[in-house]
Amino acid sequence: MFINLTFRMFVTVMLVYAGIAWSLPAPQAIANKKELRSALKTARTPEDHQRIAAYFQEEAKNLREKAKQEQDLANYYLEHANNYPKKYPTPYQNANQLADYYQWASDQALAKAAKHLEQAKEAERSTQK
Numbered sequence: 001m002f003i004n005l006t007f008r009m010f011v012t013v014m015l016v017y018a019g020i021a022w023s024l025p026a027p028q029a030i031a032n033k034k035e036l037r038s039a040l041k042t043a044r045t046p047e048d049h050q051r052i053a054a055y056f057q058e059e060a061k062n063l064r065e066k067a068k069q070e071q072d073l074a075n076y077y078l079e080h081a082n083n084y085p086k087k088y089p090t091p092y093q094n095a096n097q098l099a100d101y102y103q104w105a106s107d108q109a110l111a112k113a114a115k116h117l118e119q120a121k122e123a124e125r126s127t128q129k
Contacts, residue, residue, distance in 0.1 A: 049120035056113035067102035
């Protein structure tokens with residue numbers, strides 16, 4: 001009986017602590033460009049810069065996926081070139097240029113993410129002093 005009561009008290013205390021931990025505000029992910037602009041203006045802490053870096057990393061991932069889709073489409077157009085007009089730009093050229101652009105934009109987003117990760121490290125070092 002005593003063990004059962006002790007176990008119930010332990011579970012109750014753990015649930016209270018878990019509820020407190022879950023209610024603490026966690027850093028929210030940046031959802032759109034408006035939030036990004038605001039975050040860029042107010043970024044001071046390492047967590048702020050890490051959130052911004054995470055946004056740019058996600059953006060780079062999405063752009064890489066778009067680049068792959070466009071490259072696949074360009075390859076399809078190249079294999080089936082006889083089915084499409086020869087007028088410039090051909091569908092192949094158009095898809096290939098889009099793929100190149102998305103790859104370039106992905107590289108830019110990764111560079112911005114690296115920059116903010118470095119700024120997060122610098123902010124962490126300055127808070128430790």
